[in-house]
Structure formats: C-alpha cells, structure tokens
Amino acid sequence: MKKLMLGNEAIARGLYEAGASVVSSYPGTPSTEITEFAASYEEIYCEWAPNEKVACEVAFGASLRGARSACAMKHVGLNVAADPMFTLSYTGVNGGLVIFVADDPAMHSSQNEQDSRHYAIAAKIPMLEPADSQEAKDFTKTAFELSERYDTPVLVRMCTRIAHSQSIVELCERVEKPLGEYVKNAQKYIMTPGNAVKRHPVVEERTKLLARLGETTELNRVEKGGSEIGIITSGTAYQYVKEVFGDSASVLKLGLVNPLPEQLIRDFASGVEKLYVIEELDGIIETHVKALGIACAGKEMFSPLGEFSQTTIRKAFGMQTAEPVALGSSIPVRPPVMCPGCPHRGLFYALSKNKITALGDIGCYTLGGAAPLSALDSTLCMGASISGLHGFNKAGGAETEKKTVCVIGDSTFMHSGMTGLVDVAYNGSNSTVIILDNSITGMTGHQNNPTTGYNIKGEPAGHVDLEAFCRAIGINRVRVVDPYDISLCESAIKEELAAEEPSVIISRRPCMLLKYVKAKPAAVVAEDMCVGCGSCMAIGCPAISMKDGFARIDPTQCVGCGVCAQLCPTGALTCAEG
Amino acid sequence: METKNVMIVGVGGQGSLLASKILGALLTGEGFDVKVSEVHGMSQRGGSVVTYVRFGDKVYSPVVSDGEADFIVSFETLEAARYVGCLKKDGKIVVNTQTIDPMPVITGAAEYPYGVLRELKDKGVFVDDIDALSLAEQAGSAKAVNIVLMGRLSKYFDIPKEKWEAVIKQLVKPQFTDINLKAFELGRDER
Structure with a gap:
C-alpha cells in the first residue's frame, strides 16, 4: 500500500516496521512528529522525557535490556544528549539503538544552524541521511540492522525539508523483534577508564569496517549521467540537484554520510570532467574529498548559510532564473507573534512597563522579545535564563538583583531550568525567577510534560508540583499570579525583587489554544x-x-x-x- | 507530465495545512508523484506561512522556487504579493480578499498595501480574488475559508468535482462535512 507521508511520519512507520518497542524523546521542531506518530502505534512504548539527555539514556537502557529503541530530537537537542551519546559509542548496544536528529537550516524554528554531521564524526557513530519520506522509512530500518550488526548506536539525520515534506511511501508489515536476552557484561557496559581504554580501539576498528561498508552499500549510489559534470551530494540537496540537472549530470548520492567512502569517491571523480560537492550547511563532504587529494568545487559556490533550493543551484551554475514581478508597493514583514489571549502577554507588559531586565529562554514566550513589548534581554538555550540570571546577579551584585528577573516556561523549566534553580538556591544569588506556566509545551504544538499530569497519549500520569518542587530545593518565597491581571503581576514582581532572598513567581494560566480553554466574548x-x-x-x-x-x-x-x-x-x- | 507547482500561502493559524492535505490526497489518488512541504513550529504563530504542493510524473525538489508556481492560493491579501516572485509568467493567483494586519502595521511601523491586488492586475498578473471569508460564513463557518479557496482552485484543475468532494468528505470531521461541501460549492461557483 502506498501513502503520502511526512518524513517524520515515515520514520515513525519505519520504527513500527523495524519492530522497535521503546521511543523516548523531547519535542523540538522539526523532529516532534516522529515521536507523536510513533505513539499512535500500540506496539511501541513512547514517552516525552523531560529532556534529550534523559531520552537518550532511556533509549540506552531499553537497548541494554534487549529492545530496539530510539530517541528523536532537534539539532540543539543533540547538544543536550551528547553526553550519553559519546559514551554509547563505546558501549555499543544490545538491542538496536537509533538516534534521530533533525537539523533546521534557515532556522525556521531554532536559535542556531548547527550541522549535526559534526557530531557523528566526533562521536564516531555512523550517520544515515535520507532524502525523502520513502528513504526516511527505509533508512530507519537499515539503521537498526547496522546498529545490531556493528554494535553501535546509529544516527539518522533529518532536516526541516525532509522532516516536514510529504512524499509517497510504500508501506510494509511490522516484523516483531522479540526482546533480546540481557547478559551482564561489565567490560562492555561499565565505562570506567580501565574498560573504556579497551573499548576505544573497538570503536576505531568499527569505524574502519563501516567506511568499508560505505564503498559497497546501497545507501550510497552512483546515478550515471553526463560525464561533464559530477556532483557529490546527500539529503535534500540531492533533490535540488536532480531537479536542475535531471540525468544530464552524474550524481553520487550519499546516504551513509559518516563515515564517508574513499574509493567510491575516487572512482566517481575519475569518471567526470569537473567535480562539485553540493551540501547544505557545512562543507563536510567537501573537506573529506579534498583531504583525499581530489579537486572539487564546493563552498566557494554554495553558502554554508540557510536552505538551498533549485534556484540556489541554477544561480551558482550561472543558469537563467526567473525575473521577479517588481512591485511598487512595499510588503511589510509578518513575523510570528504571541496569539490573542496568550497568557504571557500581561506578564511581559508588566516587565516592559517597569523597565525590568529579563533574561529569556526557549519557547513561545521568546516572542515577548519582539516589539512592541520588547521585554527580553537574552535568549541562549534551554534553561539558560535561570543560570544566566544567577551569573548576571553574581557579577552585578545587589543593585542588579533588584531590577533583573528571568522568564522560563513550564516545559523548559523541567527540561533544564530546574538545575539552574538549584544553583540559585545552593549558591545563594538573590534572584527572581518567573516560571511562565501555560500548562503545556506550546511552541512545538502542545505536548504534555511532567507538570501537566498527562502523558504523550493524553492519559493521566505523574505530576510535578512546581510550588512544592521549588520549596523542596530551598526557595522559600514561591507565589502564583494570574498573568491576565497586570497590576497583580506588577506588585508581585516589585515585591519579589525587593525581597532579600531568592524567589519564584509562577505566572499560571493555560495556553489559549488548548481545546479545554474557552474564549470569552470579544472586547x-x-x-x-x-x-x-x-x-x-x-x-x-x-x-x-x-x-x-x-x-x-x-x-x-x-x-x-x-x-x-x-x-x-x-x-x-x-x-x-x- | 511536467511537474506542476502550487503554493498555499497565508497567516499561521488560517488552516492552510488542511488545504495542502486535501490537494495531496487528491493528486496522489490521481496517480501523480506528489510532494508537499509544510511549515511547523514558530512560524505558525501568526507569521507568514507557505506550503508547497508539487505533482507530476516524478517530483524531486519539495519546494517551489522563483518563477515556478503555476498557482498561488493566498489566504490573505498581502501574502499573495509577498510570494508573487515565485509565480510563473502565466501562473494564476487565487486570493482571499481578507486582510490581516501584520505586527509592523499594528504598531504603525508600516502601512498595509491595500492597493496591491490592483497593482498585480495592472502588471498583467492573473488574479482571481474572492471574498472567501464571507462565503465561508455563508456556508456555516468562518473556518471553512480553506475549503472555499480549494473550491475556487478546483475550477482550474482538470479533475472532476466529485473527486474533490470525495477527498473533502474523507478528510474533514463528519460533523463538518455539510458545511465544508457547501463551502467548496460556493468557492467553485461564486460569481
């Protein structure tokens, strides 16, 4: 049966068909739907973990116990999961383990444009890169096979245009993968220095074997065309290349992007007059090709910034492109904004009106930094608002403490804000932390989290009590405000800034877009x-x-x-x- | 068949994902190779959004690029103008005459280009403007703007009306089938 599927949906289908049974993830655009779709299969246990590190470790535990397991995250999520991932490379797996990472070239919904392929190289983990939904599904299954055959976690790299594009997928049946046996193996799984020293050479040997696989695997393929132009490419860039050149150029399409093959590239290069490497973001394949002593054109023609399209390639090759219709009218930009009724708005107004410095975090409320509210002073990464405020206050002292706060969402607080709050309590800065509790993970499209009391399927689950949590770690001043009440927000902020000890203000009101929140008559x-x-x-x-x-x-x-x-x-x- | 390109543009939250879903299902059912590229995440929060639908014998790129769109279906007036650079020379714009002020207009930093559809027409661009919001309300729900616009787009496609209706029935919630079929009809036959 054929079905039009989102890349992320196709990965979920691949997880199902591959017999995967445990998936743990933290939501992050453009990776979120992988786990949402996976949760629609009864055969797969799926969960939202508090963060990507936890998710990766859950996948590790499930693999150790013998299950095919996975975790999915956006590119910056892999920074969080990097700690377990780097050593997972040493321990290897029991049941197959696949880490899905979705890059976001052009930063549609991200704070940076990092290229995850660097991680595969640094952690010495094989990485596959699909170019459409069919490959997303097929490569998922292949990734599990490679994981088990080579005793390694496997990375599958997505990007926004593959994750969020639908194309036609041929569906197959699920092949059940019975839970493997768990046998204690201290040398393999206890990564003390003595054991890790013995595992590192295994990793190096494995990389050599995988590089050899790259020479012959079907994941890499040569599409013979004209011999004048030869192009090495992968992922979404492959689609743009084919769109422009069709069969007129020869193409080496790489599906195994780490480790990269040598002989395959040498043979391909020798059969074409001029060699190009076309890849989005960094020149990783190009660097490899040049290190082999093969001349090629790459990043001098193709920017390391943003997304490509067929026009990018046409322009780089000096081909004719369409003349745009020139308009006299100027078209105003339409940036994303906080929704009408957004509970963050009233609180941000209170901050802005009182000219309070506010360190921000990652979520819908990052939009509070835009005009006219302009209520934020920084946004770095998940959780950085609280630890950043602590550092800001330690550097600035009492004067700074009296006019600076931070804002962080409920889900982001669970993700990595709470450790920062422990630092505030432990090392004693007089910080005022505002938790914007809209009772959902908002920006990624309404996922439950540990503070909502429901799990990924919407069933009742454990519930973290934010007030009790803050008090338990040593914050004595914890209060709740309704962000729709501006004067209440203002007085709470002023009082807590004036207080001589750290405090937490929980600004609590559910996201207006939640189904159970009913609109009132318009003003x-x-x-x-x-x-x-x-x-x-x-x-x-x-x-x-x-x-x-x-x-x-x-x-x-x-x-x-x-x-x-x-x-x-x-x-x-x-x-x-x- | 040469690949055909449709862009669906508008403001985050207007329901363009359902429109692309309908087109995707319809065209897949017709036996075409189809790619649909969507936007999720931050841009959906009231920002400018664009969805690409491409179909033909073999589709490679998931995006529609400069001068390639056979159709731009715009859920909002100025968004049609924003993406006109992607329109083919003989391409067609189907546009909802509804206007939604973007934040720079709300804050007074910019003005809404009310004359932009006139300007496009004066420059020889094929513009089929339609008050989809009123027609949707007439059908029974302001939310059916997307289906009204699909109705209008369907006039330019060589696919029987019944097939569009079948896909709509299949994809919308049963309790909204009648409203949506009426919205489709009004979009298709208005004027």
Whole structure:
C-alpha cells in the first residue's frame, strides 16, 4: 500500500516496521512528529522525557535490556544528549539503538544552524541521511540492522525539508523483534577508564569496517549521467540537484554520510570532467574529498548559510532564473507573534512597563522579545535564563538583583531550568525567577510534560508540583499570579525583587489554544469614549489595531482575555465579565 | 507530465495545512508523484506561512522556487504579493480578499498595501480574488475559508468535482462535512 507521508511520519512507520518497542524523546521542531506518530502505534512504548539527555539514556537502557529503541530530537537537542551519546559509542548496544536528529537550516524554528554531521564524526557513530519520506522509512530500518550488526548506536539525520515534506511511501508489515536476552557484561557496559581504554580501539576498528561498508552499500549510489559534470551530494540537496540537472549530470548520492567512502569517491571523480560537492550547511563532504587529494568545487559556490533550493543551484551554475514581478508597493514583514489571549502577554507588559531586565529562554514566550513589548534581554538555550540570571546577579551584585528577573516556561523549566534553580538556591544569588506556566509545551504544538499530569497519549500520569518542587530545593518565597491581571503581576514582581532572598513567581494560566480553554466574548470599543491614545497597542495583540483614530478589535481573533481593557485610560475598551 | 507547482500561502493559524492535505490526497489518488512541504513550529504563530504542493510524473525538489508556481492560493491579501516572485509568467493567483494586519502595521511601523491586488492586475498578473471569508460564513463557518479557496482552485484543475468532494468528505470531521461541501460549492461557483 502506498501513502503520502511526512518524513517524520515515515520514520515513525519505519520504527513500527523495524519492530522497535521503546521511543523516548523531547519535542523540538522539526523532529516532534516522529515521536507523536510513533505513539499512535500500540506496539511501541513512547514517552516525552523531560529532556534529550534523559531520552537518550532511556533509549540506552531499553537497548541494554534487549529492545530496539530510539530517541528523536532537534539539532540543539543533540547538544543536550551528547553526553550519553559519546559514551554509547563505546558501549555499543544490545538491542538496536537509533538516534534521530533533525537539523533546521534557515532556522525556521531554532536559535542556531548547527550541522549535526559534526557530531557523528566526533562521536564516531555512523550517520544515515535520507532524502525523502520513502528513504526516511527505509533508512530507519537499515539503521537498526547496522546498529545490531556493528554494535553501535546509529544516527539518522533529518532536516526541516525532509522532516516536514510529504512524499509517497510504500508501506510494509511490522516484523516483531522479540526482546533480546540481557547478559551482564561489565567490560562492555561499565565505562570506567580501565574498560573504556579497551573499548576505544573497538570503536576505531568499527569505524574502519563501516567506511568499508560505505564503498559497497546501497545507501550510497552512483546515478550515471553526463560525464561533464559530477556532483557529490546527500539529503535534500540531492533533490535540488536532480531537479536542475535531471540525468544530464552524474550524481553520487550519499546516504551513509559518516563515515564517508574513499574509493567510491575516487572512482566517481575519475569518471567526470569537473567535480562539485553540493551540501547544505557545512562543507563536510567537501573537506573529506579534498583531504583525499581530489579537486572539487564546493563552498566557494554554495553558502554554508540557510536552505538551498533549485534556484540556489541554477544561480551558482550561472543558469537563467526567473525575473521577479517588481512591485511598487512595499510588503511589510509578518513575523510570528504571541496569539490573542496568550497568557504571557500581561506578564511581559508588566516587565516592559517597569523597565525590568529579563533574561529569556526557549519557547513561545521568546516572542515577548519582539516589539512592541520588547521585554527580553537574552535568549541562549534551554534553561539558560535561570543560570544566566544567577551569573548576571553574581557579577552585578545587589543593585542588579533588584531590577533583573528571568522568564522560563513550564516545559523548559523541567527540561533544564530546574538545575539552574538549584544553583540559585545552593549558591545563594538573590534572584527572581518567573516560571511562565501555560500548562503545556506550546511552541512545538502542545505536548504534555511532567507538570501537566498527562502523558504523550493524553492519559493521566505523574505530576510535578512546581510550588512544592521549588520549596523542596530551598526557595522559600514561591507565589502564583494570574498573568491576565497586570497590576497583580506588577506588585508581585516589585515585591519579589525587593525581597532579600531568592524567589519564584509562577505566572499560571493555560495556553489559549488548548481545546479545554474557552474564549470569552470579544472586547468592545465605545467609540464615543475612545480618544485614540493607543495605550492598548502597547501589548502587541494581533486582534487590536488603530483605524481612523479609534482602537478597533477584530472579533474573529479576540478571545476576551481583558488585558487590553486594563490599559485603557478612558474605559472605552471593555470586556464582558464571566 | 511536467511537474506542476502550487503554493498555499497565508497567516499561521488560517488552516492552510488542511488545504495542502486535501490537494495531496487528491493528486496522489490521481496517480501523480506528489510532494508537499509544510511549515511547523514558530512560524505558525501568526507569521507568514507557505506550503508547497508539487505533482507530476516524478517530483524531486519539495519546494517551489522563483518563477515556478503555476498557482498561488493566498489566504490573505498581502501574502499573495509577498510570494508573487515565485509565480510563473502565466501562473494564476487565487486570493482571499481578507486582510490581516501584520505586527509592523499594528504598531504603525508600516502601512498595509491595500492597493496591491490592483497593482498585480495592472502588471498583467492573473488574479482571481474572492471574498472567501464571507462565503465561508455563508456556508456555516468562518473556518471553512480553506475549503472555499480549494473550491475556487478546483475550477482550474482538470479533475472532476466529485473527486474533490470525495477527498473533502474523507478528510474533514463528519460533523463538518455539510458545511465544508457547501463551502467548496460556493468557492467553485461564486460569481
């Protein structure tokens, strides 16, 4: 049977067909749907872990016990999971173990543009890179076979255009993989120096064997075309190459991108007049080719920045591209914004109004850094708001402590914010930490997390009590505010900044997009009372605009949160009670 | 057959993913090779979003690039203009006349280009503008804008109406089938 499938859905199908039985992940665009789709198969135990390191270790444990296991994450998630992954390379596996990592060239939804292939090289782990949904499914199955045959974890690298593109997939049946035997093997699995010293040469030997596999495996293939131009490529870049050149150029398509073959490349290069390497992000294949002493063109023609398209390639080869229609009108940009009724808005307004320095974190609330709220001062990585604030305050002392806070979401706090809060409590900075608890992992599309009390399938699960947790680690001042109440937010922030000990403010209200949250009647503007002062515009709500000197509410967008009404100095803007 | 390209553009949250799902299922059913490329994550939060649908005998690239789109279906007025560089010389734009102010317009940093569809037409671009929001409301739900636009797009496709309707029935929740079929009809036959 054939089905149009998202790349991520195809991976989930591959997990199913391969007989995988344990998948643990932390959501992250563009990898999230791998685990969401996997959870739709009864045969696979799936979970949202608090972070990628935990997810990778869960996969390790399941593999150790003999199951085919996997974890999935975005590229920056692999930074978090790198610690277990590097040593997993030494221990190897019992049941097959596959780590899916999704890069985000062009940063559609990410804070950097790192190329995960560097990790495969550094950790000496084989990496496969599919170029469409069919390959995403097939390579997933191959990855498990390689994992077991070569006793290694295997990385499968996705990117946004493969993960979030649908193409046609031929479905197969699941082949059950019975749970393997667990036999204690201290030399293999206890990575003390004495044992690890013996495992490292095994890893080096394995890499040689895998490089040899790269010479003959079907994962790498030559598509013979014209001999004038030869192109070495992989992943989504392969599709753009074929789009432009069809069969007129010869193509070496690499599916096993670590380790890279030698002889295959030499043979391919010798059969073409001019060799090009076309790869998104860094010039990793190119560096390898040049190290073999083979001349090729690569990054001098193709940028290490952003995504490619067929136009990128046409332009690089000096081919004709379309003349765009020139418009006189200037088209304003449309950046993403916090939704109408977003519970973060009221709290951000309180911070912005009081000119408070706020270290931010990763989530929907990162959008609070944009105008007109402009409420954030930094965004680095998951969890960095709290530990960053601690450092900021340690450096700046009492004066800084009185006017600086940090904001972090509930899921991000569980991910890696809580260790920073332990540092605040343990090493005693007088920090004011605001947890924006919208009762869901928002930006990635509503995944449950340990604070929601539900699991990946929406079934009741364990529930982390944020207040009790903060108190237990030594924060005495913990209070909860409703972010829809601006004056309450302001007074809470002022009081906690003034307090002589660290404190946590939990700004709690569920995400407006959650199904169980019901919208209230839209706000209304009494035009005879509106003086057109624009006070209501300060919160950057997409439902409010100024037309003909009056505030105007878009009733199709407004959810009646009432935050704007609190800003209106004349009482012209009102929301129905209830 | 040479690969055909459709772009579905709009504002995050307008329901363009269902539109691309319908096109994907329809075209797969017709036996074409199909690729659909979507945007998830941050851009979905009220940002400008674009979905590519490509079909033909063999489709390689999942994206539609400069001057390649046979159709741009825009859920919002100025978004049609944003992506016009991707339109083929003889390509067609199907556009919902609804306007949604982007944040720079809301904050007063920019003006909404109200005359942009007129300008496109004056430059000889084929623009089929349609008040999809009113038609959707007429059908019974403002959320059916996506189906109204699919109805209009269907006029330009050589695929029987019944096949579109069958796919819609298959993909929308049963309780919304009637509203969506009416929305499709209104989009297809209006004017």
